[in-house]
Amino acid sequence: MGDADITLRHLARRRPEDLVRALVPEGRRIEVLGWVDSQVTNIERRLDKALRLRVDGEPRVLHVEFCFALRDDVPDRLFEYLGFLFAALRLEGPGEPVPPIESVAVVLSGRSRRLPATGQRRTAWPGRPFSGTHFRVDAVYQRTVGELRARGSVLWLVFTPLARNATAAALKEVVAEIHAGATTVEERAELYTALLVMATIDPWGHNLLKELIIMVEDKEEGLLRRTPIIGEMIIEAERRGEQRGELRGELRGELRGEQRGEQRGELRGEERGKQQAIAELLGRLFARRLGRRPTAEEERSILERARAIGPCEVEDALLDLEGEALVRWLAEPIRPS
Structure with missing residues (x-):
């Protein structure tokens, strides 16, 4: 989703409690423990989409996926991610039960007809009992401005231009x-x-x-x-x-x-703006991790890596690597993924 994905993930990391409170049933006691951070991130580096919680004192994990539309590949992606997440949680606590996990697809656009409240990825043979995964669908674009404001957080206000x-x-x-x-x-x-x-x-x-x-x-x-x-x-x-x-x-x-028929100059101008926005967001994340702003050379490396391997991959590296390891990674030659 490009700019939308990186912008929303950045805001969600700032306000995890606000994200969770709208997606957990009302009346429950909620304690946010933090984002999942695991050794399995060398295999699948986007486990920061999942939050550890206690709901009414019981351990839970909430996985949130921002989707431009509920396309056919969304159930596959959620199922694949759930496998990585389950493996990560199991490795972290050998012999301990894996906390119950719930996945939510937050959908930003799509058909005008109401989307289902749940989706699924079935893996069983035809005619056999269901196996696979179910996930919740939060079609924010099908909600009203009032419904989004009622969630009680500036985080959810950013979705109001999508409201019907x-x-x-x-x-x-x-x-x-x-x-x-x-x-x-x-x-x-x-x-x-x-x-x-x-x-x-x-x-x-x-x-x-x-x-x-x-x-x-x-x-x-x-x-x-x-x-x-x-x-x-x-x-x-x-x-x-x-x-x-x-x-x-x-x-x-x-x-x-970016729409069809725009002149090349317009596209170049918008692309420059988007790249600067991505660099600014990633630069702020760097500053929070290391306690200082990146140098000019580090800023250049961040932007070049965002172009080469994608801004989400760079964001993941900024979250995964610590101190000098992050500085060394930015100084290394870029290896496209």
């Missing part, structure tokens, strides 16, 4: 809630970036991206221009000579996602 009843008036209130609910300027920038990335998906054809950009710019006074993925899009639109007065008056820059 999203309007400019409703999103103006959402922007104000994010402004009030974010704890730092940095977090606000990340939340607004996710909000606008969700608006580019636009599963219902609301076409609210331009208005949403104006709302955020009005509220934050230039924050968008300092946010790489959005600022680059605005700058590129201006370079193309498109007439644009004050952002609050009129935004004529065609700030769309």
Whole structure:
């Protein structure tokens, strides 16, 4: 899913409690113990999609997968991941029972007809009793703005542009809630970036991206221009000579996602913005891990590796490797996967 995936995973790591509380039945006592981090990550490095919990005092594991759409390969991916996760948990506690695991596919777009509440990957022979796995489906794009706001967290507010009843008036209130609910300027920038990335998906054809950009710019006074993925899009639109007065008056820059028929210049501009946004997110993660910002050489290595092996793989390495091991990895020649 590119930008959407890395942005949402980054926010989920910031606010795991908010992620969990919306996906665990109401009324349960929940304690978040942390993300699964296991030696099996050398085989499957994305086990940070799973959280260790205690629900009513009992150990549980919650696996969350963000999906652009509920495509045919999603059940296969969830089943495969579940196997790696089960193996990781079993190796960590030899002789101990593996905690019950629940998988949830958070779906961002798809058909207008209501998606099922559960999905499955069947592995049994035809005509035999079921074996395989079931997973829950949380089709956030089929929910209303009110339902997403009722989840009680700025994390879930970023999904409101996907809602079937999203309007400019409703999103103006959402922007104000994010402004009030974010704890730092940095977090606000990340939340607004996710909000606008969700608006580019636009599963219902609301076409609210331009208005949403104006709302955020009005509220934050230039924050968008300092946010790489959005600022680059605005700058590129201006370079193309498109007439644009004050952002609050009129935004004529065609700030769309990658669509067929866009000119090469537009694609290059958006790609530069996306790459800078990815580098910024990964740079912040590096800083949290090592307690300092990456050097210019390290920043260059992070971006080159994101291009060569994918931003999610680089994010996984930043989470897996410690201290000097991470510094050495960034200094090594890049080996495409």
